[in-house]
Amino acid sequence: MKQRKKGDVAILLDYAGDHKRLTFLGLGLSAVSMLMSLAPYICIWLAARDLIAVAPNWTAAHSVARYGWLAFAFAMGGIAVYFAGLMCTHLAAFRTAANIRKRGVAHVMKAPLGYFDSNASGLIRGRLDAAAADTETLLAHNLADIVGTIVLFIAMLVLMFVFDWRMGAACVLAAVISVIAMFSMMGGKNAKIMAEYQAALDRISKAGTEYVRGIPVVKIFQQTVYSFKAFKEAIEEYSAKAEYWQSDVCRVPQSVNLTFTEGAFVFLVPVALFLAPGALTA
Numbered sequence: 001m002k003q004r005k006k007g008d009v010a011i012l013l014d015y016a017g018d019h020k021r022l023t024f025l026g027l028g029l030s031a032v033s034m035l036m037s038l039a040p041y042i043c044i045w046l047a048a049r050d051l052i053a054v055a056p057n058w059t060a061a062h063s064v065a066r067y068g069w070l071a072f073a074f075a076m077g078g079i080a081v082y083f084a085g086l087m088c089t090h091l092a093a094f095r096t097a098a099n100i101r102k103r104g105v106a107h108v109m110k111a112p113l114g115y116f117d118s119n120a121s122g123l124i125r126g127r128l129d130a131a132a133a134d135t136e137t138l139l140a141h142n143l144a145d146i147v148g149t150i151v152l153f154i155a156m157l158v159l160m161f162v163f164d165w166r167m168g169a170a171c172v173l174a175a176v177i178s179v180i181a182m183f184s185m186m187g188g189k190n191a192k193i194m195a196e197y198q199a200a201l202d203r204i205s206k207a208g209t210e211y212v213r214g215i216p217v218v219k220i221f222q223q224t225v226y227s228f229k230a231f232k233e234a235i236e237e238y239s240a241k242a243e244y245w246q247s248d249v250c251r252v253p254q255s256v257n258l259t260f261t262e263g264a265f266v267f268l269v270p271v272a273l274f275l276a277p278g279a280l281t282a
Helices: 008-015 017-054 064-110 113-118 121-163 165-186 190-213 215-221 229-249 251-262 265-275 277-281
Strands: none
Touching: 008 017, 008 064, 008 121, 017 064, 017 121, 064 121, 121 165, 165 190, 165 251, 165 265, 190 229, 229 251
16 A cells, blocks of 8 residues: 655654644644634624614613623633643744754765765755744744634634625625635746745855855955856846746736725625615614
8 A cells, every 4th residue: 555645744743753742732722712812703793782782772781791801801811822822832843943953964964075065055054054943933833823814714704604694705705806816926827936936045045155155255355246156146036036026926916915805895885785784774
Protein backbone atom coordinates (compact mmCIF):
# COMPACT_ATOMS: atom_id res chain seq x y z
CA MET A 1 0.00 0.00 0.00
CA LYS A 2 1.38 3.38 -0.99
CA GLN A 3 2.28 5.52 2.01
CA ARG A 4 0.50 8.84 2.14
CA LYS A 5 2.81 11.83 1.86
CA LYS A 6 2.81 14.20 4.82
CA GLY A 7 1.71 17.77 4.34
CA ASP A 8 3.96 20.75 5.00
CA VAL A 9 2.27 21.66 8.27
CA ALA A 10 2.47 18.05 9.49
CA ILE A 11 6.21 18.02 8.75
CA LEU A 12 6.65 21.26 10.69
CA LEU A 13 4.71 19.88 13.64
CA ASP A 14 7.03 16.86 13.75
CA TYR A 15 9.84 19.24 14.72
CA ALA A 16 7.87 20.29 17.79
CA GLY A 17 8.16 16.85 19.37
CA ASP A 18 6.05 16.52 22.50
CA HIS A 19 5.03 20.18 22.21
CA LYS A 20 2.91 19.32 19.18
CA ARG A 21 -0.11 18.71 21.39
CA LEU A 22 0.12 22.33 22.56
CA THR A 23 -0.42 23.45 18.98
CA PHE A 24 -3.68 21.50 18.72
CA LEU A 25 -4.78 22.75 22.14
CA GLY A 26 -4.06 26.32 21.07
CA LEU A 27 -6.02 25.88 17.85
CA GLY A 28 -9.00 24.57 19.80
CA LEU A 29 -8.86 27.47 22.24
CA SER A 30 -8.66 29.92 19.33
CA ALA A 31 -11.82 28.42 17.84
CA VAL A 32 -13.62 28.67 21.20
CA SER A 33 -12.52 32.29 21.63
CA MET A 34 -13.94 33.22 18.23
CA LEU A 35 -17.30 31.73 19.18
CA MET A 36 -17.22 33.61 22.48
CA SER A 37 -16.40 36.87 20.69
CA LEU A 38 -19.52 36.40 18.58
CA ALA A 39 -21.79 35.97 21.61
CA PRO A 40 -21.86 39.70 22.58
CA TYR A 41 -23.44 40.55 19.22
CA ILE A 42 -26.16 37.99 19.89
CA CYS A 43 -26.74 39.58 23.30
CA ILE A 44 -27.00 43.02 21.68
CA TRP A 45 -29.56 41.67 19.22
CA LEU A 46 -31.57 40.11 22.03
CA ALA A 47 -31.48 43.36 24.02
CA ALA A 48 -32.57 45.38 20.98
CA ARG A 49 -35.41 42.91 20.33
CA ASP A 50 -36.71 43.27 23.89
CA LEU A 51 -36.47 47.06 23.75
CA ILE A 52 -38.37 47.25 20.47
CA ALA A 53 -41.02 44.87 21.82
CA VAL A 54 -41.88 47.19 24.75
CA ALA A 55 -41.27 50.55 23.02
CA PRO A 56 -41.81 53.26 24.13
CA ASN A 57 -42.07 51.83 27.65
CA TRP A 58 -38.34 51.11 27.88
CA THR A 59 -38.37 50.33 31.62
CA ALA A 60 -40.43 47.22 30.94
CA ALA A 61 -37.43 45.53 29.29
CA HIS A 62 -36.04 43.94 32.45
CA SER A 63 -33.64 41.56 30.70
CA VAL A 64 -31.53 44.25 29.00
CA ALA A 65 -29.12 44.56 31.94
CA ARG A 66 -28.65 40.80 32.04
CA TYR A 67 -27.83 40.72 28.33
CA GLY A 68 -25.34 43.54 28.86
CA TRP A 69 -23.48 41.68 31.58
CA LEU A 70 -23.53 38.50 29.52
CA ALA A 71 -22.03 40.38 26.57
CA PHE A 72 -19.29 41.78 28.83
CA ALA A 73 -18.55 38.33 30.29
CA PHE A 74 -18.32 36.69 26.87
CA ALA A 75 -16.06 39.48 25.56
CA MET A 76 -13.63 39.22 28.50
CA GLY A 77 -13.76 35.43 28.43
CA GLY A 78 -13.01 35.37 24.71
CA ILE A 79 -9.93 37.54 25.24
CA ALA A 80 -8.70 35.31 28.08
CA VAL A 81 -9.25 32.10 26.09
CA TYR A 82 -7.53 33.57 23.01
CA PHE A 83 -4.56 34.62 25.14
CA ALA A 84 -4.30 31.10 26.57
CA GLY A 85 -4.46 29.66 23.06
CA LEU A 86 -1.67 31.94 21.84
CA MET A 87 0.47 30.93 24.82
CA CYS A 88 0.13 27.29 23.78
CA THR A 89 0.88 27.91 20.10
CA HIS A 90 3.86 30.14 20.95
CA LEU A 91 5.44 27.51 23.18
CA ALA A 92 5.13 24.93 20.42
CA ALA A 93 6.32 27.37 17.74
CA PHE A 94 9.46 28.35 19.66
CA ARG A 95 10.36 24.69 20.17
CA THR A 96 9.75 23.99 16.47
CA ALA A 97 11.96 26.88 15.31
CA ALA A 98 14.73 25.89 17.72
CA ASN A 99 14.71 22.28 16.53
CA ILE A 100 14.74 23.38 12.87
CA ARG A 101 17.83 25.52 13.51
CA LYS A 102 19.56 22.71 15.42
CA ARG A 103 18.92 20.12 12.71
CA GLY A 104 19.85 22.58 9.97
CA VAL A 105 23.18 23.45 11.59
CA ALA A 106 23.89 19.76 12.19
CA HIS A 107 23.27 19.07 8.50
CA VAL A 108 25.49 21.96 7.37
CA MET A 109 28.30 20.74 9.62
CA LYS A 110 28.29 17.42 7.74
CA ALA A 111 28.03 18.95 4.25
CA PRO A 112 31.09 18.76 1.93
CA LEU A 113 32.99 21.94 1.07
CA GLY A 114 31.67 21.83 -2.49
CA TYR A 115 28.19 22.46 -1.13
CA PHE A 116 29.24 25.96 -0.05
CA ASP A 117 30.63 26.71 -3.51
CA SER A 118 27.27 26.10 -5.16
CA ASN A 119 25.14 27.65 -2.37
CA ALA A 120 25.71 31.22 -1.25
CA SER A 121 26.27 31.78 2.45
CA GLY A 122 23.54 34.43 2.46
CA LEU A 123 21.00 31.92 1.16
CA ILE A 124 22.07 29.29 3.72
CA ARG A 125 21.79 31.82 6.53
CA GLY A 126 18.38 32.88 5.30
CA ARG A 127 17.16 29.29 5.27
CA LEU A 128 18.47 28.52 8.76
CA ASP A 129 17.57 31.76 10.50
CA ALA A 130 14.92 33.74 8.61
CA ALA A 131 12.97 30.70 7.40
CA ALA A 132 12.94 29.23 10.91
CA ALA A 133 11.64 32.56 12.22
CA ASP A 134 8.89 32.45 9.59
CA THR A 135 7.73 29.12 11.00
CA GLU A 136 7.23 30.85 14.36
CA THR A 137 4.81 33.30 12.75
CA LEU A 138 2.99 30.49 10.96
CA LEU A 139 2.62 28.17 13.94
CA ALA A 140 2.19 30.79 16.66
CA HIS A 141 -0.20 33.19 14.92
CA ASN A 142 -1.30 32.26 11.43
CA LEU A 143 -2.62 28.76 12.14
CA ALA A 144 -4.60 29.94 15.17
CA ASP A 145 -6.00 32.88 13.20
CA ILE A 146 -6.92 30.64 10.25
CA VAL A 147 -8.77 28.14 12.46
CA GLY A 148 -10.51 30.94 14.34
CA THR A 149 -11.50 32.67 11.10
CA ILE A 150 -12.96 29.47 9.64
CA VAL A 151 -14.98 28.77 12.79
CA LEU A 152 -16.14 32.39 12.98
CA PHE A 153 -17.11 32.40 9.30
CA ILE A 154 -19.19 29.22 9.65
CA ALA A 155 -20.85 30.52 12.83
CA MET A 156 -21.69 33.84 11.18
CA LEU A 157 -23.16 32.08 8.16
CA VAL A 158 -25.39 29.98 10.40
CA LEU A 159 -26.52 32.99 12.44
CA MET A 160 -27.22 35.15 9.39
CA PHE A 161 -29.50 32.55 7.87
CA VAL A 162 -31.14 31.79 11.22
CA PHE A 163 -32.09 35.45 11.80
CA ASP A 164 -33.11 36.28 8.20
CA TRP A 165 -32.07 34.20 5.18
CA ARG A 166 -32.60 37.13 2.79
CA MET A 167 -30.23 39.43 4.65
CA GLY A 168 -27.82 36.52 5.01
CA ALA A 169 -27.85 35.89 1.26
CA ALA A 170 -27.11 39.59 0.63
CA CYS A 171 -24.11 39.46 2.96
CA VAL A 172 -22.83 36.24 1.39
CA LEU A 173 -23.08 37.75 -2.10
CA ALA A 174 -20.64 40.53 -1.17
CA ALA A 175 -18.28 37.96 0.39
CA VAL A 176 -18.42 35.71 -2.69
CA ILE A 177 -17.50 38.60 -4.99
CA SER A 178 -14.60 39.49 -2.69
CA VAL A 179 -13.31 35.89 -2.68
CA ILE A 180 -13.48 35.73 -6.48
CA ALA A 181 -11.47 38.96 -6.71
CA MET A 182 -8.85 37.62 -4.30
CA PHE A 183 -8.61 34.34 -6.20
CA SER A 184 -8.04 36.21 -9.45
CA MET A 185 -5.02 37.85 -7.81
CA MET A 186 -3.53 34.78 -6.15
CA GLY A 187 -4.75 31.81 -8.21
CA GLY A 188 -4.61 30.57 -11.77
CA LYS A 189 -1.89 32.05 -13.94
CA ASN A 190 -1.09 34.65 -11.29
CA ALA A 191 0.10 31.92 -8.92
CA LYS A 192 3.20 31.57 -11.11
CA ILE A 193 3.77 35.34 -10.97
CA MET A 194 3.50 35.21 -7.18
CA ALA A 195 6.09 32.41 -7.09
CA GLU A 196 8.43 34.44 -9.30
CA TYR A 197 7.95 37.45 -7.03
CA GLN A 198 8.90 35.40 -3.97
CA ALA A 199 11.93 33.97 -5.80
CA ALA A 200 13.08 37.49 -6.70
CA LEU A 201 12.68 38.51 -3.05
CA ASP A 202 14.78 35.51 -2.05
CA ARG A 203 17.54 36.45 -4.50
CA ILE A 204 17.70 40.07 -3.36
CA SER A 205 18.00 38.87 0.25
CA LYS A 206 20.85 36.54 -0.70
CA ALA A 207 22.67 39.17 -2.76
CA GLY A 208 22.12 41.80 -0.07
CA THR A 209 23.86 39.65 2.53
CA GLU A 210 26.85 39.18 0.25
CA TYR A 211 26.95 42.92 -0.46
CA VAL A 212 26.92 43.86 3.23
CA ARG A 213 29.82 41.51 3.84
CA GLY A 214 31.69 43.18 0.99
CA ILE A 215 31.25 46.74 2.29
CA PRO A 216 34.90 46.94 3.50
CA VAL A 217 35.97 46.31 -0.10
CA VAL A 218 33.64 49.07 -1.27
CA LYS A 219 35.15 51.54 1.18
CA ILE A 220 38.78 50.64 0.43
CA PHE A 221 38.55 50.64 -3.36
CA GLN A 222 35.90 53.38 -3.68
CA GLN A 223 33.47 51.06 -5.44
CA THR A 224 29.70 51.52 -5.82
CA VAL A 225 26.73 49.21 -5.75
CA TYR A 226 26.94 48.94 -9.54
CA SER A 227 30.22 47.06 -9.18
CA PHE A 228 28.28 44.29 -7.44
CA LYS A 229 26.55 43.04 -10.54
CA ALA A 230 24.56 40.28 -8.84
CA PHE A 231 23.10 42.68 -6.26
CA LYS A 232 22.23 45.26 -8.90
CA GLU A 233 20.50 42.67 -11.08
CA ALA A 234 18.60 41.31 -8.07
CA ILE A 235 17.36 44.81 -7.21
CA GLU A 236 16.22 45.47 -10.77
CA GLU A 237 14.48 42.08 -11.04
CA TYR A 238 12.65 42.52 -7.76
CA SER A 239 11.65 46.07 -8.70
CA ALA A 240 10.21 44.88 -12.01
CA LYS A 241 8.28 42.02 -10.39
CA ALA A 242 6.91 44.24 -7.61
CA GLU A 243 5.83 46.96 -10.04
CA TYR A 244 4.13 44.48 -12.37
CA TRP A 245 2.40 42.75 -9.44
CA GLN A 246 0.92 45.88 -7.91
CA SER A 247 0.09 47.77 -11.11
CA ASP A 248 -1.03 45.10 -13.59
CA VAL A 249 -2.15 42.16 -11.44
CA CYS A 250 -3.61 43.68 -8.25
CA ARG A 251 -5.07 46.99 -9.39
CA VAL A 252 -8.46 45.85 -10.74
CA PRO A 253 -9.10 42.80 -8.48
CA GLN A 254 -8.10 44.68 -5.33
CA SER A 255 -10.31 47.61 -6.32
CA VAL A 256 -13.25 45.23 -6.75
CA ASN A 257 -12.43 43.51 -3.46
CA LEU A 258 -12.30 46.75 -1.47
CA THR A 259 -15.41 48.11 -3.18
CA PHE A 260 -17.60 45.16 -2.20
CA THR A 261 -16.11 44.56 1.26
CA GLU A 262 -16.23 48.20 2.33
CA GLY A 263 -19.50 48.88 0.50
CA ALA A 264 -21.50 45.80 1.50
CA PHE A 265 -24.40 48.13 2.35
CA VAL A 266 -25.00 48.40 -1.41
CA PHE A 267 -26.58 44.94 -1.15
CA LEU A 268 -27.97 45.21 2.38
CA VAL A 269 -29.93 48.46 2.05
CA PRO A 270 -32.05 47.38 -0.97
CA VAL A 271 -32.74 44.02 0.65
CA ALA A 272 -33.79 45.69 3.89
CA LEU A 273 -36.05 48.17 2.09
CA PHE A 274 -37.70 45.99 -0.54
CA LEU A 275 -37.33 42.30 0.32
CA ALA A 276 -38.03 42.26 4.04
CA PRO A 277 -40.33 45.20 4.91
CA GLY A 278 -42.44 43.05 7.18
CA ALA A 279 -39.48 42.06 9.33
CA LEU A 280 -38.47 45.70 9.77
CA THR A 281 -41.90 46.94 10.79
CA ALA A 282 -42.78 44.00 13.01
